[in-house]
Amino acid sequence: MALIGYARVSTVGQSLENQIELLQGYGCNKIFKEKQSGAKSNRKALHEAIEYLREGDKLIVTKIDRLARSVKDLHNVASQLEDRGIGLVFLKEQIDFSTPSGKLMFTMLGAIGEFERDLINERTADGRARANKQGKHMGRPSQPSKNVERALDLFAQRETNGMSLNDIVMLTGVPRSTIYAKVNKGK
Incomplete structure (x- = not known):
């Protein structure tokens, strides 16, 4: 051994x-x-x-x-x-x-850890549900609509204005993921 x-x-x-x-x-x-x-x-x-x-x-x-x-x-x-x-x-x-006692202790520690993780997930879900019920926004704050509209206009005209997506993001502060999401939603 x-x-x-x-x-x-x-x-x-x-x-x-x-x-x-x-x-x-x-x-x-x-x-x-x-x-x-x-x-x-x-x-x-x-x-x-x-x-x-x-x-x-x-x-x-x-x-x-x-x-x-x-x-x-x-x-x-x-x-x-x-x-x-x-x-x-x-x-x-x-x-x-x-x-045998080692296996028991190991199993108990594992079960306690899993129970703790489940409690955390349950409390998190409860908190999210409570926030939604109160009308609170979850996640990142939304971009101002005027910035998003400007970014979408610039994006739609990028062939004529010569701006790249990176240029538009830098100018408006609107993330590329937001621009793509709004463009794809409009299709």
């Missing part, structure tokens, strides 16, 4: 030293290191670590958020490792996924 470490920081300017020391102190034989955002699914060192692991090995990570940013991603990695007979240990949270 080999203890394989995975250390990750989000930016090049951050240091992996602390994580490496913790992983070495735990007894990791090999450590895969990465300086890349956890939000990206294409993390080369993580994929290499997973490929390197063999049945009976354990993947050791200092904290859950070093391995994954979402509950779904976390469950995917944990399931993939479990299917291959590979253990998963999070040092800070003291969770050893290869034990």
Whole structure:
């Protein structure tokens, strides 16, 4: 059985030293290191670590958020490792996924995280509905109609006036997306 470490920081300017020391102190034989955002699914060192692991090995990570940013991603990695007979240990949270109590704790943390995300989504939807009911505008403030009309006139006459779309945007302050949306709506 080999203890394989995975250390990750989000930016090049951050240091992996602390994580490496913790992983070495735990007894990791090999450590895969990465300086890349956890939000990206294409993390080369993580994929290499997973490929390197063999049945009976354990993947050791200092904290859950070093391995994954979402509950779904976390469950995917944990399931993939479990299917291959590979253990998963999070040092800070003291969770050893290869034990029954570790699996329970992992599942509870995942469920709590998902519940929290659902509550946030529910409150956000309630707030949006309340604002709509009160007639409040959601999103960016609208452009003044005279600016939009001027931009559309200039856009329609761009062959004769020699103005590019960028020129029109700079002159009127109306975003190109608004101009395109209004032009396409008129078709």
